[in-house]
Amino acid sequence: AQKVTQAQTEISVVEKEDVTLDCVYETRDTTYYLFWYKQPPSGELVFLIRRNSFDEQNEISGRYSWNFQKSTSSFNFTITASQVVDSAVYFCALSTTMDSNYQLIWGAGTKLIIKP
Amino acid sequence: EAQVTQNPRYLITVTGKKLTVTCSQNMNHEYMSWYRQDPGLGLRQIYYSMNVEVTDKGDVPEGYKVSRKEKRNFPLILESPSPNQTSLYFCASSPGHSSYNEQFFGPGTRLTVL
Numbered sequence: 001a002q003k004v005t006q007a008q009t010e011i012s013v014v015e016k017e018d019v020t021l022d023c024v025y026e027t028r029d030t031t032y033y034l035f036w037y038k039q040p041p042s043g044e045l046v047f048l049i050r051r052n053s054f055d056e057q058n059e060i061s062g063r064y065s066w067n068f069q070k071s072t073s074s075f076n077f078t079i080t081a082s083q084v085v086d087s088a089v090y091f092c093a094l095s096t097t098m099d100s101n102y103q104l105i106w107g108a109g110t111k112l113i114i115k116p
Numbered sequence: 117e118a119q120v121t122q123n124p125r126y127l128i129t130v131t132g133k134k135l136t137v138t139c140s141q142n143m144n145h146e147y148m149s150w151y152r153q154d155p156g157l158g159l160r161q162i163y164y165s166m167n168v169e170v171t172d173k174g175d176v177p178e179g180y181k182v183s184r185k186e187k188r189n190f191p192l193i194l195e196s197p198s199p200n201q202t203s204l205y206f207c208a209s210s211p212g213h214s215s216y217n218e219q220f221f222g223p224g225t226r227l228t229v230l
Contacts, residue, residue, distance in 0.1 A: 045206065045224075093159075102210075104161075104219060106160070
């Protein structure tokens, strides 16, 4: 079975703190892709990153960084020096070549609240 | 501008009154899909389409229908809506049939069934 678990339902931090959002996935496939999406209060889904299963290099984009570890089946997302505009629901998602639907399997999301 | 559009964005209706949510993409994408988003459950796939006239069920297809008569359009039909279909709906498209492809999402349709 394929599954994505985001155990943190809600995280609240004060602005400028660093925060890490956890994502753990399950799949038997050896080729798969992991995604992070942001959903701000306005409701749209904003693509943040895609990572394939053969590339375990960490990725950094400005204040955002992602740590992919196949050994623990995790793809965690860190925001450094958080800002109020980072407040949103963040989703981790999985797509595998075994899935003929080519669908994204989504975690339940983590609501991130950044307080000024 | 490359985009996926959905209409309406908000809809309040009553049980049993047929409705259609339209979805259109201008990127010539082959793959299109519908998801529903519910609190604590993330997004779940309702139906998907690999190409014109090719559609298939996702994980939660009960109570929904779709059609794909043209490449750009993929409407979601609720023949007899019920309150448990109250949800936030997203249409998505992607260039081809690959788990690699990024899916582009519409702005969402918030549906309330009374």
